Amino acid sequence: MKEFVLYTGCTTPVRLPAYERAVHVVLEKLGIKLTTMKDANCCGAQYIESVSHTAFSAMCGRILALAESMDLDILAICGACSGSLKHVKHDLDSNEELRNEVNDILEEEGLKYTGTVQVKHLLQVFREDIGYDAIKSAVVNPYKDLRLAAHYGCHVTRPEEIVQVDDAENPTIIDRIIEAVGGTPVDYTGKTRCCGGPLLAMDDEVGNAIGRDKIENIRAENADGIVTACVFCDIQLTQVQFGEGASDKPKIPCMTLPQLLGPAIGIDSESLGIQLNKISPQAILEAH
């Protein structure tokens, strides 16, 4: 049984705990063992990253080193975390100077980054460690007549050369899984565009406009729901459907990929925390 250490990041446990829960139960059912990383810190994405590259590298380096001390590869479920860890790993592996600098900092805690640890995003685990065939054969309760729009998230797939998750311009993992569970993946304009989330801190008007544009493009294809693989994207694509400036058309439910996968492989929706979803995906759950 393949085992990972789950790095949840800071946002998921607080703002989207159902996602973390769903990851646990779904992966367990599909034969992946997860250990949660204890005493983890924030990855430092965006905020620290923009101030000090060294500090950012040390923060991610610490997470990498912690995983190394556990002798386990990392599973990241947030786009930002996965992106940061992969970036810093790439930097540390290719820049000896930086690695020494970071290891000097980590030494205080008795940690050391050597480069043995691998970082995977959830999508990679589905494709590489579980495989579409295994997912398909695990399906006991396939969906029917369901049109679903996949949203991958920028940091999950880009830059392709470093994160190596999927083809950044034409990603397919979520779509293949939608197919595996009996749904119909829909193509829509701007599929690989940003959700607008990261812009909220600078200019919420623009950030929200980008998110709403995305919703309208998805609506134009008559999708029944949106499937995500990043905590920030999920939150953003949900919240832009509320509040001032939101369309008064019916809301499109957003759900994380394990939440979509769970019911199909026989996991009850309560274990997946679906009742916590802000826009109820009831219609999706009933489409069997």
Added chain:
Amino acid sequence: MSGTEDEPRIGVFVCHCGHNIAGTVDVEAVAHMASNLPGVAFAADEMFMCSDAGQTLIKEKIKEHNLNRVVVASCSPRMHEPTFRRVVEEAGLNRYLFDQVNLREHVSWCHMREPELATEKAIDLVRMSVARASKLQNLPIKKVNVLPTTLVVGGGIAGLRASLDIADRGFDVLLVEKTPKLGGNVAKWTHLFPSDETGADIIKPLIRDVKKNKRIKILTESKVSEFDGYIGNFGVTVKNLKTEKEERYEVGAVIVTTGFEPFKPVGYYSYGESPDILTLAELQELPRSEQLLKISNGKPVKKVVFIGCVGSRQPGVKGHEHCSRHCCSATAKAAADLRDRVDEVLVLYQDIRTYGKGHEEFHRMARQKHVIYSKFPQNEYPDVIVKKSKITIKWRDVLADEDLEFEPDMVVLASAMIPPEDVEETSHLFSLTRSGDGFFNPEHIKLAPLTTHTAGVMIAGAAQAAKNASESVIDASGAAAKAVGLMAQGEVEIESTVSHVIPELCSSCHTCLTACAYNAISMDETKDPPIAVVTEAKCHGCGTCAAACPSSAIVMYHSTDDQILTMVEAFLCPSPSIQGGG
């Protein structure tokens, strides 16, 4: 011409070209008709005239029937005229005694569904060609020797490079430079891009090699004062500007590398109002120092502004419409270099044209060093205001959509490359035409950028258009290849299809002089009244003068009035005897 010793004995060869012609045109009927035309001594049809078999047939029949004219009716002469001319020449005939009829491109292929009318057209065309053939004349194959010396005008980087290449190849060079020193503009520059060397570093070894080379005769402080002759045999008078002494030389080819002049932008951006407003060229010429000092008071410069496109890219302003090509990259390099010595460097631009190898890298490097680039609108130029000793610059930044202001210690104007002030003199001297940018026109802007419409005169480097030093060096070697090509052959064939003035008929009206685009016709003033004469080596053979001459005094060889009109007549008024079959 009939009745002379040269009684036409024409051979007509009609080609099937497989089915290409024969599939539509009744080639046997055409050959049969031809055999009955006056002057035709032999006519036949053959599968492929251009094949070895076809060529051999022509040669055999020339011998067998003592043919003195050959007509081949086959494909376009644009394709195989040289082939067949060679064939008749190998059989001992003058190449101009050959004529070709185009039965493929002009008949069978474009009239595929009308075989009868096509055959009729083919018959007419062959009859026309035979009529013309009987009027064809031997023309001399004229060759002139090429003197093994090349005149290089201008001792800048292009002139030096061209001179060295020619000398290294084993030919002599006469290098004429009007200033006292070799090296041109490049020698003065401290920020040559894209290398890290100064202009002097680059030019010194070149000058040294040129001076060392025994094949290169250097005349500094000298100018070409007179130029005549034709390809292979030019006469050059060089005047020493100091002594006023003139000396005469003879050369086979010429390379003009008269380069450019940096535009003095008087009237632009308060140039001239403060010593701290200078051109990029002037900045380049400042002595190299650890610290950039204000020219006005010797204090260190802390803030510099570069302004691009000064006197370039101005639609409607004559001589300033062109892009000066080198300035964007030169500015990027200079700005990046200066950024190490001053606090702030700002570049105001319209477009950034760092197109060349390594140039984009300068631009990137400049930005990495925090050189600030700001785009100003195309028709709203920045304002440079000089008050007392303070310079203020105000402009609109397009990308930020804001009006900005800055107080630099120094303003550098990236001014245009323009032709040197004596360019007009040079253009008249060598019969070169100039384009809107003021620089010389090449023979063809795409495929013949180094040769000119004056055969034997090449141009290279910034004489042709604004260019950077590296591009000029390439041009120079290329132009050298053209000159060497002429000299290595030792002789050059000049087209015999030139025009000729019949002196007795010339009425001295000068019409032909205005008709000729090549200055190939001049008036022989020694005659009274003066008569027109054609310098054959300069004539390109267009025949415009022959058509223009009101006195029919000009014969265009190989395209005479007679040769043309006889074809018209053969088409329209075939006498019963020459209609064929008759």
Added chain:
Amino acid sequence: MTSTSLSTTETVDSQGEWEPKIMAFCCNWCSYAGADLAGTSRIQYPTNARILRVNCTGRISPEFILAALNMGADGVLVSGCHPGDCHYTSGNLKARARWALMETAIEQAGVDPRRVRLQWASASEAQVFADGVRTLTEQVRKLGPIRREWV
């Protein structure tokens, strides 16, 4: 110069109908090459024109056109490089300048100027060349055989 008077033979096709005779002067560098390309592209056009190659349209003296008409050409086509494209810099411009005068002259001589056509067709404009031949042929066909109306 030939002294032959107006031709008495009129071209007739196999059905015995009159076919216009067109004398075409083409410059070597653009239109002759354009006609070549029409052939290689298998563009089909009327057979009526007979092409006479000259180096440049600048070579074409109005005398040639008048002679052709005099000898019985039903139409005359002059085809050269586009202005600015002349292989000899400006020969075609000279031809164009002469053309205006020549048109007036033939009109005064009683020849319908629609019998003559000056066109620019580059070496790549096979269709332009072919269309030019077709246009002139059809135009002349409507006008009927040339007659020396002033005689």
Added chain:
Amino acid sequence: MSKETARALVVGGGVAGMQAALDIANQGFKVYLVERSPSIGGRMAMLDKTFPTLDCSACILTPKLSEIARHPNIRLMTCAEVGSVTGSAGNFRVKLRRKARFVRENLCSGCGACSAECPVEVANEFDQGLGFRKAIYTPFPQATPNVYTVDKENCIDCSRCVKVCERNAIDLEMKDSFVNLDVGTIIIATGFELFDVSRYPRLGYGQYPNVIHAMEFERLINAAGPTHGHLIRLSDGKKPKSIGFIQCVGARDVQKGVPYCSRVCCMYSIKNAVMALEHNPEAEVWVYYADIRAFGKGFEEFYEMAKSRFGVRFVRGRVAEVMEGKSSHDLVVKVEDTATSKLRLIEHDLVVISPGVIPSSGMDTMAKKIGIDQTNDGYIEISHTFFGPTITKIPGVFVCGCADGPKDIPDSVSAGSAAAMKATIILSSGGT
């Protein structure tokens, strides 16, 4: 150097290589001009018009082609590739692989009877795959040598061509052969390739039928091209009323490994924009650019004319995305007009992407065979910008045209002559 080796090898039969060969041959030296495709002419032969004079490319190129073909000092070897190179300046020994063309060059008259008879139609690479050719073909009407070639990959060996050939020129059993050449000097003129614009999926090339690239546009407007010069949309054959040209695709992009400027795209797109308007004066034509680099002789003036006389509209901004209407196949370009800081959505019937220039395929292996260096970008490294812009690390080996970096036609021609000059110094002096 023996008399035998006072010969030059020019690798690549595009406009630069042709010029180099002519300039060497005109000095009386023998030249082998080697080209891997069936005809010389290179990229220029594919172009419709050329900037800034709008000269027809084929018209101005054809005389050069025939000059090469009949030059007594030039031995033209098409369908040939360099196999190995040994020796040094003055005495190189080059092994050449001559690929079987299945037609005997000395017998073929170029009549085309074989091609008319051939039952196999395949996409014509010369027309960028937009048109068709037969399995026995010449790439373009003025192909030089004017000899047919059998595309054995697609040939079905029906032998109909063999039967119809009146000159028995076709030999379907022909084998590749090897030739050894002794030469004193080598000139590399292997040209360029276009960046694969499908590597920018957001621009829709390869996904949307009405997004094409510039070379496809050249063939579409060319009278000898697949549509006989009719500019149409590939989705429905309609005449496009609104066309957008997207600049800097695969150029000036560090992320895609092409940090340099491709030099020609601004001008060829302005030319194509003007040609689009010449084909349909009613059309709207937009160019989306980063900087307009009209730096050559007459270029800026041409750019100005395109704006003021033809009314081509220029928008400064890198295109973010091209979107397609699902049923209409009409397109929307999303771009920030940086001059007004406005995000714009502009509708087009046809979008033409201007691909940047990259080194030609096979450059790496060839550079290794000869032992010359390459730059980070994959082009051939020159020895010095000022002292040797056509000189490589290996004495006696020179470079010109786009083999050492993107160039337009006149710059390539000039470099061809320059390389010829350097080569003949070696040939005349007995090597160095």
